[in-house]
Amino acid sequence: MIEITHFLVLAIILFSLGVVGVIINTHNLIVMLLSIELILLAANLLFVSFSFFTQNVEGQMFSMFLLAISAAEAAIGLSIILAYFKAKGTISINQKDQMKG
Amino acid sequence: MIEQIVFYTLATITVLASICVISLNNPIYNVLSLVVAFFGVAGLYFMLNAQFLGLSMIIIYVGAVSVFFLFVVMTLESSGYKHEEKISWKKKALGIFLGTSFGAEIASIILLKINASDFPKEGGSFTLKDLALSIFHDHVYLLELMGIILLVAMLGAILITANKIPIQQTLKKQKAHQQNERSREDSVKIVKVEFGKGIK
Amino acid sequence: MILPLIVFTPLFMAILAWIILPHFKPISTHILTTLGVGFSMILSIILFVPFFHFVPQTIELFPWIPLEGYTTYWSLKFDPLVGVMLFVVTTVSFLVHVYSTEYMSHDQGSSRFMMLISLFTFFMLFLVTAADFLQLFCGWEGVGLCSYLLIGFWFHKDSAIEAAKKAFIVNRIGDLGLIIGMAVIYYYFGTLEFTQIFDKLPTMINISLPLGFSLMDFITLMLFIGAMGKSAQFGLHVWLPDAMEGPTPVSALIHAATMVTAGVFLMVRCSPLLELAPVTKDIILLIGSITAFFAATIAITQNDIKRIIAYSTCSQLGYMFMAIGSGFYTGAMFHLFTHAFFKATLFLGAGSVIHAFSHEQNIKKMGDAFRHIPYTYAMMWIGSLALIGCPPFSGFFSKESIIHILSHTSGSIGTFAYLVSLFVAFLTAFYAFRLIFLVFHGKSNADDKVVAHIHESPSLMLFPVIMLSILAIFIGVMTYRLFLNPDVRFWVGSHVVLSPGVHYSLFDPVLLLPILGIVLAWLIYIKEFPINVFCKTHLTLIYEFLFTKWRIDELYTVLIINPIFSLANILWKMGDEKIIEGIGPKFLTQTTNYLGNKIKSLQTGYISDYIIVIFIFLVLLIPLIFFGSYK
Numbered sequence: 001m002i003e004i005t006h007f008l009v010l011a012i013i014l015f016s017l018g019v020v021g022v023i024i025n026t027h028n029l030i031v032m033l034l035s036i037e038l039i040l041l042a043a044n045l046l047f048v049s050f051s052f053f054t055q056n057v058e059g060q061m062f063s064m065f066l067l068a069i070s071a072a073e074a075a076i077g078l079s080i081i082l083a084y085f086k087a088k089g090t091i092s093i094n095q096k097d098q099m100k101g
Numbered sequence: 102m103i104e105q106i107v108f109y110t111l112a113t114i115t116v117l118a119s120i121c122v123i124s125l126n127n128p129i130y131n132v133l134s135l136v137v138a139f140f141g142v143a144g145l146y147f148m149l150n151a152q153f154l155g156l157s158m159i160i161i162y163v164g165a166v167s168v169f170f171l172f173v174v175m176t177l178e179s180s181g182y183k184h185e186e187k188i189s190w191k192k193k194a195l196g197i198f199l200g201t202s203f204g205a206e207i208a209s210i211i212l213l214k215i216n217a218s219d220f221p222k223e224g225g226s227f228t229l230k231d232l233a234l235s236i237f238h239d240h241v242y243l244l245e246l247m248g249i250i251l252l253v254a255m256l257g258a259i260l261i262t263a264n265k266i267p268i269q270q271t272l273k274k275q276k277a278h279q280q281n282e283r284s285r286e287d288s289v290k291i292v293k294v295e296f297g298k299g300i301k
Numbered sequence: 302m303i304l305p306l307i308v309f310t311p312l313f314m315a316i317l318a319w320i321i322l323p324h325f326k327p328i329s330t331h332i333l334t335t336l337g338v339g340f341s342m343i344l345s346i347i348l349f350v351p352f353f354h355f356v357p358q359t360i361e362l363f364p365w366i367p368l369e370g371y372t373t374y375w376s377l378k379f380d381p382l383v384g385v386m387l388f389v390v391t392t393v394s395f396l397v398h399v400y401s402t403e404y405m406s407h408d409q410g411s412s413r414f415m416m417l418i419s420l421f422t423f424f425m426l427f428l429v430t431a432a433d434f435l436q437l438f439c440g441w442e443g444v445g446l447c448s449y450l451l452i453g454f455w456f457h458k459d460s461a462i463e464a465a466k467k468a469f470i471v472n473r474i475g476d477l478g479l480i481i482g483m484a485v486i487y488y489y490f491g492t493l494e495f496t497q498i499f500d501k502l503p504t505m506i507n508i509s510l511p512l513g514f515s516l517m518d519f520i521t522l523m524l525f526i527g528a529m530g531k532s533a534q535f536g537l538h539v540w541l542p543d544a545m546e547g548p549t550p551v552s553a554l555i556h557a558a559t560m561v562t563a564g565v566f567l568m569v570r571c572s573p574l575l576e577l578a579p580v581t582k583d584i585i586l587l588i589g590s591i592t593a594f595f596a597a598t599i600a601i602t603q604n605d606i607k608r609i610i611a612y613s614t615c616s617q618l619g620y621m622f623m624a625i626g627s628g629f630y631t632g633a634m635f636h637l638f639t640h641a642f643f644k645a646t647l648f649l650g651a652g653s654v655i656h657a658f659s660h661e662q663n664i665k666k667m668g669d670a671f672r673h674i675p676y677t678y679a680m681m682w683i684g685s686l687a688l689i690g691c692p693p694f695s696g697f698f699s700k701e702s703i704i705h706i707l708s709h710t711s712g713s714i715g716t717f718a719y720l721v722s723l724f725v726a727f728l729t730a731f732y733a734f735r736l737i738f739l740v741f742h743g744k745s746n747a748d749d750k751v752v753a754h755i756h757e758s759p760s761l762m763l764f765p766v767i768m769l770s771i772l773a774i775f776i777g778v779m780t781y782r783l784f785l786n787p788d789v790r791f792w793v794g795s796h797v798v799l800s801p802g803v804h805y806s807l808f809d810p811v812l813l814l815p816i817l818g819i820v821l822a823w824l825i826y827i828k829e830f831p832i833n834v835f836c837k838t839h840l841t842l843i844y845e846f847l848f849t850k851w852r853i854d855e856l857y858t859v860l861i862i863n864p865i866f867s868l869a870n871i872l873w874k875m876g877d878e879k880i881i882e883g884i885g886p887k888f889l890t891q892t893t894n895y896l897g898n899k900i901k902s903l904q905t906g907y908i909s910d911y912i913i914v915i916f917i918f919l920v921l922l923i924p925l926i927f928f929g930s931y932k
Contacts, residue, residue, distance in 0.1 A: 016204030021123030072254030
């Protein structure tokens with residue numbers, strides 16, 4: 001029998017992988033965005049698992065909304081990447097002095 | 102038994118694909134790996150009695166968002182983007198260390214604090230009707246809100262990208278050489294102010 | 302009601318002058334302050350003249366420091382002793398005010414000057430009308446402050462500032478003694494009010510302190526140290542000659558007639574205590590005679606006209622303390638009384654001389670002036686004759702009485718004091734007439750320009766000097782019975798310890814000594830017998846010793862000032878700069894700077910670095926939240 005903890009651990013693994021991706025892929029904004037998608041995916045999986053194991057349909061409902069949110073996030077993120085590329089000629093954020101006070 | 106085999110297979114596929122997402126060096130492969138990961142998760146959704154969600158996920162992500170990603174990647178490459186930098190091994194090690202310790206912490210919390218026997222033996226079995234009632238009846242305001250968010254996102258994306266003026270001119274940023282080069286005559290004007298009149 | 306008016310009118314006028322000072326012409330403040338002090342003078346004469354009728358009284362104005370079991374009041378005390386002082390202070394002050402209006406009229410800060418001497422008058426009156434030690438101390442410090450401000454009146458002159466600081470600091474040393482005395486009195490008596498202290502005296506006689514002091518000896522010795530500072534007795538006298546940097550009216554008012562006699566007043570006020578302290582009385586007698594002697598010896602060698610008179614003041618104060626030391630308090634008070642007038646005459650006369658000689662103070666550069674300034678000449682004669690104790694003049698009565706009492710004082714110190722008083726009488730005559738002969742007779746040593754410019758002072762300056770000289774002539778003969786004859790019962794109610802009456806004789810051989818002095822001065826400076834040249838060439842050591850004022854200043858420099866300077870230097874370099882600043886501000890700023898420079902590199906500007914930091918702390922915080930005590 002597959003228990004809830006299996007799904008939770010899997011979700012956490014996905015989440016951690018997303019975090020690692022955000023940390024190490026600073027040279028490529030697109031991959032960062034993909035990592036964020038992974039994180040959202042992990043959250044999505046959590047919603048659905050809890051929905052199943054607590055016999056509550058609202059988890060699926062939230063999962064649905066989360067899909068919409070991640071789609072919006074992807075759209076905005078990609079357009080920002082495009083604008084950033086137009087302005088800087090690169091999609092790496094390894095540039096000094098941009099946020100230095 | 103079959104359930105376990107299916108679960109572990111799908112989990113392995115998902116995790117491997119995710120690793121590919123964050124570690125491969127070509128953006129196109131990254132996006133494709135993400136598609137694979139989504140497939141794996143969609144399979145898990147079927148296991149969790151959420152068939153509609155799994156299918157819509159495949160349609161939305163694999164059909165729309167991933168294509169969108171690929172489209173952007175190709176646009177960038179066609180406009181001269183070259184992948185240059187390597188990730189330093191220090192940063193890699195740090196990231197992996199942080200990620201594993203974070204995952205281990207949360208996983209240990211889950212394993213220690215969440216007891217599977219607290220949950221019902223039987224998993225939930227929902228029809229599509231239940232989901233529809235939940236979305237369109239119980240939480241209809243959330244649905245409206247979601248619509249607004251999507252609308253704003255669409256407008257934002259259009260505003261950010263579809264700008265006629267070259268973006269360099271609209272950016273507000275410091276131009277150090279101009280500041281250094283400007284002369285006193287350009288910046289300061291000496292005015293003789295009559296008492297009680299002020300400057301016109 | 303009359304007493305508060307006397308005391309507070311000068312204060313009121315000073316404040317008023319201070320307020321209107323920037324808005325009106327100087328003449329307005331001159332008139333205002335002079336009228337105020339004149340009003341006080343009239344009232345105090347009204348109080349002083351009907352000697353036999355007044356009742357000793359104390360007016361309590363309002364409480365000051367309420368303590369458990371004892372509350373000090375701001376109060377005004379009146380008794381014969383206060384009456385004498387009020388008369389002296391207000392009279393001299395008024396005449397000096399009048400004199401100053403003319404003398405200072407060309408000075409930029411004349412309004413400030415008038416305001417300050419008015420304020421000084423208030424503090425002096427406040428001092429003498431004090432009913433307890435605390436209020437007396439307030440007035441004591443107040444006159445010290447005004448003295449400081451007035452000595453440094455010409456604050457653009459470095460020497461004036463130095464002199465002012467010197468006066469202030471030396472006075473503080475004396476004040477320390479006074480404070481200790483007050484503290485001991487409060488500790489043992491539980492009160493600071495004079496009458497209560499005198500009432501409790503019989504129970505306190507036999508108390509002895511550690512180290513073998515008797516209580517009375519210790520208290521009075523401390524009070525005497527305070528009086529030494531104020532009255533420029535030997536050891537703490539160094540400020541008085543330098544104080545002559547101030548304007549001449551200040552020297553006349555503060556450093557001859559009133560403030561310097563505050564010490565004498567304090568001693569006389571405490572005479573019931575002093576009577577129980579034989580050791581202190583001996584010390585006072587000794588210090589008084591030393592002061593009289595050393596000041597007189599210095600005076601014969603000095604050339605600055607004001608310094609000569611300053612040393613003369615010092616010497617006369619020595620006489621007063623000799624009288625106190627021999628238990629002759631009424632005599633000390635009487636000498637204070639007469640001295641105030643004739644010394645003010647001399648000072649104001651000297652001011653006129655300086656004025657006539659275009660601000661020249663060196664008597665070696667004067668001479669042959671008596672035809673040009675006859676009034677001043679006459680006034681200086683009167684003042685000098687009164688000073689040396691010539692019979693009809695006021696100084697005769699007071700000084701003769703003191704010498705007479707000293708001749709009856711027993712003990713070796715008493716004999717020493719008697720001999721000193723005789724010798725000083727001779728020296729006094731010598732230096733007084735040396736001054737007169739050098740300034741007014743002989744041949745003129747001044748520049749032609751100066752000589753052509755010699756002129757008599759205006760009448761506004763002459764009037765006060767004439768008034769003072771009249772007082773210097775007659776006040777002694779008018780009042781000596783009052784002061785010195787116990788049968789007149791003048792001192793009733795003032796707690797002053799009386800002594801037997803004195804009988805004067807015109808054929809006292811003592812009177813020969815001043816005549817001898819005059820003759821010597823006449824021989825040297827008119828007939829030009831080269832005795833002084835002989836002394837200068839053959840007794841160089843003694844002459845130099847006297848001319849450099851017994852080298853007291855140099856001694857203090859070596860003994861006190863230099864060690865303090867080097868100690869301060871060490872504390873500055875080592876204590877402050879190295880230790881306090883090194884550990885404190887410098888260390889803190891440097892450490893902050895250093896750490897800031899180190900931590901600065903954490904703000905890289907990379908977003909990814911910030912993300913890493915966020916996750917590091919997230920990783921650290923999660924166990925804390927879930928497994929720590931923050932469940």
